[in-house]
Amino acid sequence: MRLFTHSSRWRITSTAFLGAAMVASILTACSNSTSTSGGGTGAANGKGCTKVGVLLPESDTSARWEGKDHPLLQTALKQALPGVQLDFSNANNSADTQLNQAETALTKGDCILVVAPQDSQKASTIVQKAKAQNVPVIAYDRLIQDNDTAYYVSFDNVSVGKLQGDYVAAHYKSFVQSRGTNNLVMINGSQTDNNAILFHDGAHQALDPLIKGKALNKVYEQYTPDWNNNTAQSEMEAALTSAKGKVAVAYVANDGMAGTVIAALKSQGLAGKVLVTGQDATVTGIQNILLGTQAMTVYKAITKEANATAQLVAAISKGTSTSSIVNGTTKTTTGGSLKSVLETPVAVDKSNIKTTVLADGFVTKQEICQGVPKGTDGIC
Numbered sequence: 001m002r003l004f005t006h007s008s009r010w011r012i013t014s015t016a017f018l019g020a021a022m023v024a025s026i027l028t029a030c031s032n033s034t035s036t037s038g039g040g041t042g043a044a045n046g047k048g049c050t051k052v053g054v055l056l057p058e059s060d061t062s063a064r065w066e067g068k069d070h071p072l073l074q075t076a077l078k079q080a081l082p083g084v085q086l087d088f089s090n091a092n093n094s095a096d097t098q099l100n101q102a103e104t105a106l107t108k109g110d111c112i113l114v115v116a117p118q119d120s121q122k123a124s125t126i127v128q129k130a131k132a133q134n135v136p137v138i139a140y141d142r143l144i145q146d147n148d149t150a151y152y153v154s155f156d157n158v159s160v161g162k163l164q165g166d167y168v169a170a171h172y173k174s175f176v177q178s179r180g181t182n183n184l185v186m187i188n189g190s191q192t193d194n195n196a197i198l199f200h201d202g203a204h205q206a207l208d209p210l211i212k213g214k215a216l217n218k219v220y221e222q223y224t225p226d227w228n229n230n231t232a233q234s235e236m237e238a239a240l241t242s243a244k245g246k247v248a249v250a251y252v253a254n255d256g257m258a259g260t261v262i263a264a265l266k267s268q269g270l271a272g273k274v275l276v277t278g279q280d281a282t283v284t285g286i287q288n289i290l291l292g293t294q295a296m297t298v299y300k301a302i303t304k305e306a307n308a309t310a311q312l313v314a315a316i317s318k319g320t321s322t323s324s325i326v327n328g329t330t331k332t333t334t335g336g337s338l339k340s341v342l343e344t345p346v347a348v349d350k351s352n353i354k355t356t357v358l359a360d361g362f363v364t365k366q367e368i369c370q371g372v373p374k375g376t377d378g379i380c
Contacts, residue, residue, distance in 0.1 A: 046313075112136055227256065247274055262294060
């Protein structure tokens with residue numbers, strides 16, 4: 001007796017063929033998925049990676065991110081890792097937007113992420129999503145509060161604040177004397193940015209002894225959400241109202257906010273009469289120093305920061321040691337310790353503009369002298 005007809009044999013053969021085809025299709029899909037998650041190279045934990053996502057935090061309150069960091073990172077990464085494909089995004093001061101951008105970068109196959117977090121706490125989600133795909137994350141400039149962050153590249157940010165505070169400590173007396181008051185106003189950065197907390201801590205190291213000894217009288221202190229310049233102006237206006245205009249020193253965490261603080265002072269005829277600090281050595285900040293409305297800024301050589309980041313990316317991709325690049329560790333709030341590259345900040349005032357930001361080509365004479373009277377400080 002025949003067990004199978006011709007028709008039944010055909011059905012079995014066809015079923016077997018279709019089953020084999022489905023298995024082949026699944027294997028191909030898995031292979032493609034692995035390739036995509038590795039930036040087209042099958043990279044795991046960044047090794048062999050040629051697609052890098054760079055996520056910047058904002059562009060509205062500080063000109064540095066798109067004006068300096070973006071082009072410097074682009075140049076440094078292309079030099080350190082020839083053939084690298086770069087995806088740049090800017091969160092425009094939204095942690096939710098930055099998370100969406102990170103998810104998009106991972107979907108596109110970016111296999112190393114460089115993240116300057118808009119929110120140091122919320123960016124932990126980015127690190128964990130990247131970790132799930134074996135993608136290392138380098139925290140750039142701002143710390144990410146997650147122990148799974150691969151590296152942290154920045155400046156010694158406590159030292160940044162201390163440079164600002166030390167400058168106040170060295171120069172406040174003449175302003176106290178001329179103003180007839182020793183009132184101090186402190187306008188800090190955004191509390192969601194870990195750097196702002198470190199700046200605050202560094203500044204207080206220098207200022208607290210003066211406050212405790214009553215050489216300075218702190219009448220106002222406030223963190224400024226999102227480093228918003230307009231908010232900083234409102235804060236300064238509130239401080240001036242509370243102190244009835246009697247302020248000698250305004251510690252301000254960066255140049256962007258210093259500009260609007262100066263606007264608040266100008267409206268009361270006090271611009272140039274109050275010691276104002278800053279940070280980032282922006283063109284506007286240097287112009288304000290030349291004009292006498294801002295006393296100092298802090299120069300952070302972003303070129304060094306970008307180059308160090310590019311060297312780390314190249315080392316991860318090539319699978320080589322990073323021990324010659326890393327120069328320290330940074331503690332997280334969760335008790336972890338991240339391998340770090342920390343560059344050295346420099347205080348800048350009228351006395352050393354030529355030998356720092358101009359000598360390094362960080363700003364140009366043409367840029368900083370626009371709108372500044374000729375002959376100012378022997379520079380313009």
